[in-house]
Amino acid sequence: MSETLSPTMRDCVDAVSSTFSSVFAQIDSWRIAIEGLAKDNDGAVAVREVDDLTESLVLASLSAERALTIGAGYVATPGFLADAGWHLAWWLGHANTFGVGSADPSVRRLEAEEDPVSENFRDYTTLEWWRVPASTGSRHITGPYVDYLCTDDYTLTLTVPARHHGAMIGMVGADLYVNDIERTLLPHVRAVGGPATVVNASGRVVVSTDPHRPTGSLLRTDALAIACGDTSLRLVLG
DSSP states (O other): OGGGGOOOHHHHHHHHHHHHHHHHHHHHHHHHHHHHHHHHHOOOOHHHHHHHHHHHHEEEHHHHOOSSSEEEEEEEOOOOOOOOTOOOOEOOTTTTOOOOSSSSOOOOOOOOOOTTTSTTTOGGGGSHHHHHHHSSSSEEEEEEOOOOTSSSEEEEEEEEEEEHHHHHHEEEEEEEHHHHHHHHHHHHHHOOSEEEEEOOTTBEEEESSSSOOOOOOOOOOSOOOOOTTTOOEEEEOO
């Protein structure tokens, strides 16, 4: 199939692949560091240790002037940390306007309810960004969806499982605004010519040149679909 792609199709596929592969490469580097912390402590990791490490890992990406990453961090497997049953070590970037009202956003810690008896508690292990990669053991792209926990906007969440001695100890991941992805990829998608749409593994629209295919809608079609590198995204033509 790759040999029959036009130059503009190839450019589009490569743009989608490189955009998401670069984010996953960053997440993988964070995952390796988290796994290293678990290894160095023989699996006995405390909240303060994982918080300090995670903050140091994600700060540069979240502070970059034109960063695609607008949230990032580590979410612990329930019961893994020595002094917390549930825990999110997650930071929001300066481009993330969640919860700031009219104020200028800055890099800040996500304040999440971690007490399971609280009425505001959310069991994150039931959410797709946790549930699917926990089942497959592989990286996963969730969305587009409206993330009421971290962004309150259309979002893509990229997650990768972290492990210690073969057991999953949590998820490492990053949030991206769909609007930012559209601005990055739409010129490449338009250059293909004709209707062209990037969809996720479930067939939900990420970016499209067709106004009748809004972000997040489900695309049911038998049209030609081209895999975008080793991501789960596909370019649908026609």
